[in-house]
Every structure is written in C-alpha cells, then in structure tokens.
Amino acid sequence: MQKKTAYSFPDEILEHVFSFIQSGKDRNAASVVCKSWYEIERWCRRKIFVGNCYAVSPTMVIRRFPDIRSIELKGKPHFADFNLVPDGWGGYVLPWISEMAGAYPWLEEIRLKRMVVTDESLELVAKSFTNLQVLVLFSCEGFSTDGLAAIAASCKNLTELDLRDSEVDDLSGHWLNHFPDTYTSLVSLNISCLGSDDVSFSALERLVGRCPNLRRLLLNREVPLDKIANLLSRAPQLIEFGTGTYAAELRSDVYSNLAEAFCNCKDLKCLSGFWDAVPAYLPVIYSVCSRLTSLNLSYAPIQNPDLTKLVSQCPSLQRMWVLDYIEDSGLEVLASSCKDLQELRVFPSDPFGEEPNVSLTEKGLVAVSSGCPKLHSVLYFCRQMSNEALVTIAQNCPNFTRFRLCLLDPKIADYRTLQPLDVGFGAIVEHCKDLRRLSLSGLLTDRVFEYIGMHAKKLEMLSVAFAGESDLALHHVLSGCESLRKLEIMNCPFGDKALLANAAKLETMRSLWMSSCSVSLGACKMLGQKMPRLNIEVMDEKGPPDSRAESDPVDKLYIYRSVAGPRFDMPPFVWTMDEDFASELS
Amino acid sequence: MEGELVLLGGGGGGGGGGSAGVSTNESAVLSKVEVVVSEACSYPAESELELGLGLSLGGATGKTKPATATSSWGECGRILTAKDFPSVTKNGGPSVSVSGTKRAAESVSHEGGSPTGVSGSSQVVGWPPIRAYRMNSLVNQAKSQRADEGDSGIGEKDKPKDALKKKLNYNGNKISSTTTVNEKGHLGFVKVNMDGIPIGRKVDLNAHSCYQSLAQALEDMFLRSTNSVGNSSLLVFYSFSALCGDVNAIKPPLFFIGAEKEQLTKAPKLLDGSSEFGDWMLVGDVPWRMFVSSVRRLRIMRTSEANGLAPRFHDSNERQRSKPI
Numbered sequence: 051m052q053k054k055t056a057y058s059f060p061d062e063i064l065e066h067v068f069s070f071i072q073s074g075k076d077r078n079a080a081s082v083v084c085k086s087w088y089e090i091e092r093w094c095r096r097k098i099f100v101g102n103c104y105a106v107s108p109t110m111v112i113r114r115f116p117d118i119r120s121i122e123l124k125g126k127p128h129f130a131d132f133n134l135v136p137d138g139w140g141g142y143v144l145p146w147i148s149e150m151a152g153a154y155p156w157l158e159e160i161r162l163k164r165m166v167v168t169d170e171s172l173e174l175v176a177k178s179f180t181n182l183q184v185l186v187l188f189s190c191e192g193f194s195t196d197g198l199a200a201i202a203a204s205c206k207n208l209t210e211l212d213l214r215d216s217e218v219d220d221l222s223g224h225w226l227n228h229f230p231d232t233y234t235s236l237v238s239l240n241i242s243c244l245g246s247d248d249v250s251f252s253a254l255e256r257l258v259g260r261c262p263n264l265r266r267l268l269l270n271r272e273v274p275l276d277k278i279a280n281l282l283s284r285a286p287q288l289i290e291f292g293t294g295t296y297a298a299e300l301r302s303d304v305y306s307n308l309a310e311a312f313c314n315c316k317d318l319k320c321l322s323g324f325w326d327a328v329p330a331y332l333p334v335i336y337s338v339c340s341r342l343t344s345l346n347l348s349y350a351p352i353q354n355p356d357l358t359k360l361v362s363q364c365p366s367l368q369r370m371w372v373l374d375y376i377e378d379s380g381l382e383v384l385a386s387s388c389k390d391l392q393e394l395r396v397f398p399s400d401p402f403g404e405e406p407n408v409s410l411t412e413k414g415l416v417a418v419s420s421g422c423p424k425l426h427s428v429l430y431f432c433r434q435m436s437n438e439a440l441v442t443i444a445q446n447c448p449n450f451t452r453f454r455l456c457l458l459d460p461k462i463a464d465y466r467t468l469q470p471l472d473v474g475f476g477a478i479v480e481h482c483k484d485l486r487r488l489s490l491s492g493l494l495t496d497r498v499f500e501y502i503g504m505h506a507k508k509l510e511m512l513s514v515a516f517a518g519e520s521d522l523a524l525h526h527v528l529s530g531c532e533s534l535r536k537l538e539i540m541n542c543p544f545g546d547k548a549l550l551a552n553a554a555k556l557e558t559m560r561s562l563w564m565s566s567c568s569v570s571l572g573a574c575k576m577l578g579q580k581m582p583r584l585n586i587e588v589m590d591e592k593g594p595p596d597s598r599a600e601s602d603p604v605d606k607l608y609i610y611r612s613v614a615g616p617r618f619d620m621p622p623f624v625w626t627m628d629e630d631f632a633s634e635l636s
Numbered sequence: 637m638e639g640e641l642v643l644l645g646g647g648g649g650g651g652g653g654g655s656a657g658v659s660t661n662e663s664a665v666l667s668k669v670e671v672v673v674s675e676a677c678s679y680p681a682e683s684e685l686e687l688g689l690g691l692s693l694g695g696a697t698g699k700t701k702p703a704t705a706t707s708s709w710g711e712c713g714r715i716l717t718a719k720d721f722p723s724v725t726k727n728g729g730p731s732v733s734v735s736g737t738k739r740a741a742e743s744v745s746h747e748g749g750s751p752t753g754v755s756g757s758s759q760v761v762g763w764p765p766i767r768a769y770r771m772n773s774l775v776n777q778a779k780s781q782r783a784d785e786g787d788s789g790i791g792e793k794d795k796p797k798d799a800l801k802k803k804l805n806y807n808g809n810k811i812s813s814t815t816t817v818n819e820k821g822h823l824g825f826v827k828v829n830m831d832g833i834p835i836g837r838k839v840d841l842n843a844h845s846c847y848q849s850l851a852q853a854l855e856d857m858f859l860r861s862t863n864s865v866g867n868s869s870l871l872v873f874y875s876f877s878a879l880c881g882d883v884n885a886i887k888p889p890l891f892f893i894g895a896e897k898e899q900l901t902k903a904p905k906l907l908d909g910s911s912e913f914g915d916w917m918l919v920g921d922v923p924w925r926m927f928v929s930s931v932r933r934l935r936i937m938r939t940s941e942a943n944g945l946a947p948r949f950h951d952s953n954e955r956q957r958s959k960p961i
Contacts, residue, residue, distance in 0.1 A: 132765045397770065513765075
C-alpha cells in the first residue's frame with residue numbers, strides 16, 4: 051500500500067499552486083523541497099533570470115527547464131559601464147540564442163543587460179521566435195540598425211522594444227520602415243540611444259499613429275522639438291514620454307502646439323529626454339507637472355531659477371533625476387514640494403572641472419533626506435561631504451535601500467574636520483537596516499569596512515574605490531556581509547590574505563571584481579586550483595601572467611561562481627586560473 | 637625593434653606631408669595645436685606645420701609611470717622634420733585615461749593624499765563612475781557652452797594660415813573656421829581599431845588635450861600588447877562627421893578603406909543614394925578641438941599599406957589590405 055503523505059497532491063494541483071509563485075528565488079526554494087517538487091517545478095517554470103551568463107550554460111538551462119517563455123541574461127561586470135572592461139571581453143548572446151532557438155520556440159521575452167548582441171543574433175531571434183513580445187537590450191552593443199530591421203520585419207507580436215543605453219551602429223535610417231503596415235501592437239518603444247541617422251521620422255510618425263496601445267515612447271536626441279507636438283497628438287494615451295532635443299528658437303506656433311499636445315496627454319506621468327533644453331520651452335509641460343511621478347532632467351542643461359521653478363510644480367514626483375545645476379537651493383525646494391519622493395539621482399554637470407561650477411554640496415542631500423520621508427534610493431555626485439551630514443542623513447532616512455555617494459575627488463576627507471568619512475558611512479549602514487546597495491567614496495580607512503561588516507547584513511552589492519588601508523578591510527566585508535552578492539573594488543590596497551581566507555564566501559556570491567589592487571598572481575592560481583566551482587579570470591593587457599612573477603599583482607581580477615566551468619570565449623588578454631592553468635602554460 | 641606611432645598632418649589635397657618622429661620630454665615642448673588645459677604645450681617659433689606628431693616607442697618603457705600624477709601636459713612631443721626618426725625612448729608621458737590600462741590609476745592612488753581638486757581624477761580610468769553615454773552628453777554640452785562663450789579654442793591665432801587652409805575637402809564640404817560646431821552623436825569615447833588586431837578598443841578623447849597624449853595613449857593600448865611592430869611606422873586615421881553648418885543637410889557617412897572587419901566593409905550610402913568607399917583623414921592636421929569635435933572613429937595602419945592613401949580623397953577604388961601582424 052502506498053504511503054499517503056501530506057504532500058501527495060496530484061501534480062496538476064501542485065503545478066497550479068506553483069503558478070502563483072512568480073519570484074525566481076521562491077521557485078528555487080520550492081524546487082529543493084523534494085524530488086517530485088523539483089520535477090514539477092521545472093516543467094512549469096516559465097521565467098528565468100541568469101545574473102551572470104557564464105554561471106551556467108544554455109544547455110544546462112534548457113535541460114532543466116524545458117518550457118521557458120521569458121529569459122533575462124546579464125553579461126559584463128558592472129564596471130564595464132565605466133570603461134574598465136576592454137572590448138572583446140565577452141558576454142556574447144549568440145550561443146544562448148542559438149540553443150534557445152531550437153528549444154524555446156515559444157519564447158516571448160528576451161531581456162539582456164551588458165551583453166554583446168550581433169546582427170546575426172538579432173536575425174536569429176527574428177527568425178526563431180515568432181511569438182516574441184518583449185526585447186530589451188539594456189547597455190548592449192555589437193549590433194546595428196540592420197539587426198533592428200530584422201526584428202521589426204518579423205516580430206509581429208512585439209509589444210516592447212527597449213534599447214536603453216545601448217550602442218548601436220548606425221548604418222541605415224530606415225529600419226523603422228520594416229515594421230509592416232499591419233503591425234499595430236507596439237506598447238513600449240525606447241530608442242533614446244540611437245545616433246544621428248538612425249531614425250526615419252516619417253516612419254516613426256506612421257508607426258506611432260497606427261499603434262493605439264502605445265504607452266511608452268522615448269525618442270532619441272535627433273528628433274527636433276517642432277516635430278514632437280505632431281507625434282504627441284497621435285499618441286495622447288502615452289504614460290511615459292521622452293523628448294528628443296529640447297532646444298529650438300522660440301516660436302509662438304511651435305510653443306502653443308507643444309503646450310496643447312502635452313495638455314492633451316491626460317495619462318502622462320513620466321517625462322525624460324530634454325537634451326539641450328532651453329528654459330523658453332519648459333512651461334509647455336506645466337499642464338502635466340502636477341501628475342508627474344517621474345522626471346528625468348539629467349540631460350538638460352537648464353539652471354536655476356528655471357529648474358527650481360519647474361520642480362516646484364511637481365508635487366507628485368516619486369523619481370527625480372537631475373544635474374547638479376539644481377544646487378542646494380533647488381533641492382531644498384524639492385524637499386518641501388515633493389513629499390512622495392522615493393528616488394533621487396543628482397549627476398555632475400562638470401565632473402572634471404577643478405573648481406565647482408555649481409553650489410551643490412552635502413546640504414542639498416541633507417535637505418531632501420529631511421523633507422522626503424519616503425526617500426529610499428539615492429545616487430548623488432558632489433564635491434564635499436561631512437560625517438555630520440551623513441549621520442544626519444542616515445537618521446532621517448532609515449529606510450534607504452540604495453545609497454550611492456560619489457565624491458568627485460575620490461579620496462577627499464570630511465571637509466569640516468578633515469577626518470575620514472568612516473563614521474558617516476558607518477551611520478548609514480547602522481541605521482539603514484534594509485540597505486541593499488552601497489557605493490562608497492571619499493577618504494576611508496579600514497574602519498568603515500568594519501562598520502559595514504558589522505551592520506550591513508542585508509547588503510547585496512557594494513562598490514568601493516580608493517578606500518581602505520589593508521586586507522583587514524576586505525576581510526570585514528567578506529566575513530560580515532551575509533547577503534553580499536556582488537562586490538566590486540577598484541584601486542584599493544587589498545591583497546591576497548583576505549581573499550584566500552574567505553575563499554568559500556566567494557561561492558556564495560555572484561561575482562567579485564578587483565582592479566588595480568594588490569592581489570598576486572600566485573593567489574589567483576591558488577584560488578583557481580582550490581575552488582573548482584569558481585572561475586578565476588585574470589585580465590591583463592600587457593601579456594600573459596606566466597611571464598611575470600607569482601608575487602606580481604594582477605591588473606584586473608574577476609571571480610564568479612559557475613556550474614559551467616571555465617569559459618572558452620575569452621579574448622587574448624583574459625586568462626582563467628583553473629587547475630590546468632599552471633600546467634597549460636609550462 | 638622600434639616602431640613609431642605617427643600622427644600625420646598630411647591631409648588635404650596635397651601630398652601626404654612629412655612624418656615626424658618625436659622625441660619626448662627632454663627638449664622644449666612643441667606642438668602645433670592649442671590645448672585646452674592651462675598647462676599648455678608651448679609653441680615652437682618655427683613650427684613645421686605640415687609635419688605630424690609622432691612618438692617613438694622605445695622598447696624599455698614597459699612600466700614607466702609618470703613621476704607625478706598631475707600630468708604636466710607640457711611634456712608633449714617635439715616635432716621634428718620629416719627625415720628625423722629618432723629612436724629615443726619616451727618616459728614620463730602624461731598619465732592619460734586609457735581604457736584598460738592601470739598606470740594612471742596607480743600613479744594617482746599612490747600619491748600621498750589626493751591630488752588637488754579633481755585635476756588628477758580625469759586621468760583615472762573608471763572614475764568618476766559615470767557611464768560613457770552620459771559622459772559624452774556632458775561633453776557635448778560643455779563644448780557648445782564654451783563655443784557659445786566665444787572661446788576660440790581653435791587656436792587660429794597661433795597657427796599660420798596655411799594650416800587652416802588645408803581643407804578637409806569632402807564632397808565639397810569645407811570646415812567652418814568657427815568653433816560653433818554642431819556636435820551630435822557620441823563623442824568622448826571613440827572606437828579605435830588597429831589593423832591586424834581583431835579587438836578594437838575605445839579611447840576617451842576628453843582625457844586628452846593634445847595629439848601627443850592621444851598618441852601616447854594609443855601607443856599604450858596597441859603597441860605594448862603586440863610585440864611585433866617592426867620598423868614600419870604606423871599611421872592614425874580618423875573618420876569624421878560633418879564639421880559645420882547644416883548637419884541635417886549633409887549626412888556624413890563613415891568612410892572606410894577595405895578592412896577586415898565585417899562592419900567596415902559595408903559601404904554607407906550618401907544622401908543622393910550613391911555609395912562610395914572613401915578615405916580616412918590623417919590625424920594631426922586640424923586643431924585638436926576641431927578634431928575632437930568631429931572624429932568618430934580611429935584606425936591605425938602601417939605606413940607601408942597607407943602609402944598613397946592619405947593624399948587622395950577620391951581614389952575610392954583604392955583598397956589596401958593590411959597585413960596581419
């Protein structure tokens with residue numbers, strides 16, 4: 051007689067239950083309960099997130115999950131955004147697309163971040179996934195408008211095409227023409243990254259005109275201001291809109307058309323673009339301002355008082371991205387006007403200038419932290435900071451989830467006491483118990499890392515530059531931060547000891563990046579030998595590591611856990627320290 | 637085994653101009669271009685303007701670090717005559733921001749304390765942590781603001797007129813002599829490809845203020861990691877966008893000489909529908925500012941392959957295959 055247990059539901063019921071579990075983490079947890087749950091779960095998983103495309107191979111994914119409809123892949127390490135990862139490093143999507151083409155013909159969503167996507171890959175996508183609905187290429191590169199034309203021509207069910215921050219080779223301006231006249235399903239289009247010759251405006255107009263469900267449209271810089279009114283009038287249902295260049299000679303007809311067009315967009319909640327913005331045309335959006343929840347002015351060179359005046363008209367703002375032209379005074383206005391503010395990003399207008407060009411200091415951030423109780427995500431570039439300010443901010447905002455402070459001079463001390471900023475950042479991690487992401491800057495000793503290791507228990511991502519004095523700092527982080535997934539370090543005096551002492555920790559993390567530090571080749575080799583489930587990749591453009599002494603520091607080090615073993619698509623300047631490394635080269 | 641990285645000033649319709657080797661650093665700083673930063677290269681009294689700039693490689697310079705992080709831009713190369721190919725090893729070049737190298741970063745971080753202000757930080761790769769896309773947008777902004785302020789960055793005063801008269805004649809386009817260049821597109825980081833090396837690189841032009849430092853950076857990038865440069869000189873070409881006037885009226889395709897890479901063999905279409913292979917410009921001809929605002933790509937070739945290419949703009953059928961290194 052079969053033992054009846056509480057878990058002997060029919061599979062269909064379990065499957066039905068699992069269908070309510072959307073989060074990958076929860077699904078992963080369910081899948082390890084028992085073998086039958088593993089089996090049922092894997093057959094009904096539809097969505098998969100691979101945070102590091104080299105952590106697993108496409109074959110393995112397909113073998114385990116036979117019917118995926120949505121995939122998200124990330125490639126290069128985060129510091130690739132700042133040009134620290136040379137071209138050719140890797141992150142190619144083609145192997146994934148090739149294998150999925152056969153295995154997942156019903157794939158609906160592809161989201162890629164920091165991957166190399168070629169026209170060949172895009173053509174294969176277009177050919178293989180007739181049901182494709184969502185294609186997001188976030189910070190990708192390697193493709194041209196030809197690839198986009200293939201997608202446009204073939205993907206009849208496409209609802210979302212988002213090329214956010216990608217580098218696209220502009221070959222032809224007419225790829226938009228490849229959307230057939232019968233195509234009407236577009237909901238979201240982000241082409242803000244495209245260069246000059248990429249977009250045929252008439253094709254864009256026709257496309258917008260025939261897609262009644264279009265809710266999100268982010269234009270590229272080259273779309274002139276006088277064309278926007280026409281475009282908006284064809285899509286008054288837009289929720290999110292990104293302008294092109296926001297500069298033109300002031301003409302009353304253009305002005306009034308624009309104002310009317312914006313006024314008719316009753317659902318508009320998010321605005322961005324505003325390249326080269328001139329103050330004269332700002333008032334055309336005033337009718338929308340009261341509804342705005344998200345405003346991205348980080349490409350707009352407008353200054354106070356125009357900038358502050360605009361901000362003061364947006365009481366519903368939840369997300370604000372702006373240049374430091376807003377200055378402390380503008381941030382104070384923001385703090386008093388926008389009580390729903392959750393996310394603030396302030397970018398530098400002149401990052402390399404020796405003297406400050408604007409009056410933006412720590413005071414602005416203190417004001418916002420004080421006035422906006424819902425603030426939880428901050429990215430702030432400025433030139434001075436004090437421990438006192440950081441402590442105040444931490445006390446004002448114990449709900450921070452993301453705190454990234456970038457002092458333009460990377461080793462600057464507390465400007466009032468000339469002390470390191472250890473205590474200030476320590477207060478941040480101590481008060482903000484839910485902090486998931488932290489970026490440090492300024493003069494920092496090992497002490498701040500001691501605070502981080504002690505308090506930052508939910509921290510998942512830490513970015514460090516020009517900080518610390520010894521390996522102890524790294525040891526504090528690796529041994530104390532229980533939730534750490536990604537650690538990226540540049541230009542810090544960290545060497546072998548902490549790394550080797552915490553080698554096991556590295557298997558619990560997605561990745562570790564260290565560049566311009568003091569980790570020796572010998573330590574890398576040792577890690578490679580002892581930790582088979584880690585890929586230890588040494589990057590050095592001066593030549594193969596074996597040409598140097600074991601004690602020489604490596605230029606760049608990228609360590610990530612993987613069940614797929616070392617990769618084979620590395621460029622000549624990347625070496626993997628696996629068990630065979632030493633013997634291979636001898 | 638020495639090669640040279642030579643930036644030739646030989647554009648225009650005339651002859652290729654001489655190439656010049658440059659020995660760095662001991663002698664007075666000479667440059668024919670104006671630099672933006674205050675520690676400017678000084679100008680020679682007897683500038684040979686049709687000569688280019690070049691830097692010799694030297695073999696033993698593998699780990700040169702500048703003595704100070706605050707680069708004295710004054711340590712630029714010296715222009716010599718065309719016959720002069722010195723084999724002086726360079727040292728103490730400015731610490732430049734180059735993708736992939738850490739020399740500058742090291743020198744900055746090992747300075748006692750931080751450099752004053754952020755003057756040193758523009759030379760550190762990856763700092764401040766701003767995406768290239770955003771950085772380029774800022775650059776465009778800053779440039780047009782400076783242009784608006786009437787800053788004569790071109791340095792016309794400092795150059796004899798004949799240099800300016802070297803037209804970048806392309807389909808009849810002439811360079812405007814004003815600085816109000818309508819820049820669009822992604823400036824700042826430009827792609828650099830060297831023939832024979834499959835992997836291209838990117839260089840941040842904003843981290844340089846003169847051709848010498850750019851040459852230095854390119855040298856660091858390409859010529860250190862390959863050890864078979866041989867004795868031939870290398871030329872740096874650039875492709876450019878329309879420099880003036882109505883950008884919308886004149887669509888400037890990139891022009892390529894037959895190259896290995898797939899994307900480079902596609903002939904871009906001109907506005908009138910014809911397509912044409914054209915030439916690249918030789919770097920070093922125009923004032924630095926104008927160059928930076930118009931360049932889109934760089935390409936490094938050996939002189940042996942490049943001979944005969946430079947002077948002609950419309951020898952569109954002249955394809956040169958470069959030999960692999």
